[in-house]
Amino acid sequence: MSDEIQVGATFHKKRVGKHIAMVEGPPPTAPERAKGRLPRITRYMALAIYYEDLIRQGHVYDYAEIATLGHVTRARVTQIMNLRLLAPSIQEQLLSLSRIISGRVEWSLRDFQTIALEQDWRKQQERWSSISRL
Helix, strand or coil: CCCCCCCCCCEEEEEECCEEEEEECCCCCCCCCCCCECCHHHHHHHHHHHHHHHHHCCCCCCHHHHHHHHCCCHHHHHHHHHHHHCCHHHHHHHHCCCCECCCCCCCCHHHHHHHHHCCCHHHHHHHHHHHHCC
């Protein structure tokens, strides 16, 4: 009879500061990435909210500074920021659009410029309803 004992363990490398350490256990797995991509109009809406927050917190001074930092024209920043003039219910709907698996969404930033410049939110909602049924 043998006095041998066998022990099994799994280790993986983990960066700790500047060093790499051996850590017991299986390596962590990355969370599964959602399939598809967000519609461009959804990304623009989120960007408008982010830009507004940057201005409010004083990180940037105005649209011109955002345009310079983002390597886009001031006109493009204004178009994106016009999305903040939409009724809150429309903004919410834009942010919650489903991911695109294939193909394209039929709306562009241009489609929302005339809607955003309408001051009455009820009229905005009517226009949005007419193009969202396409």
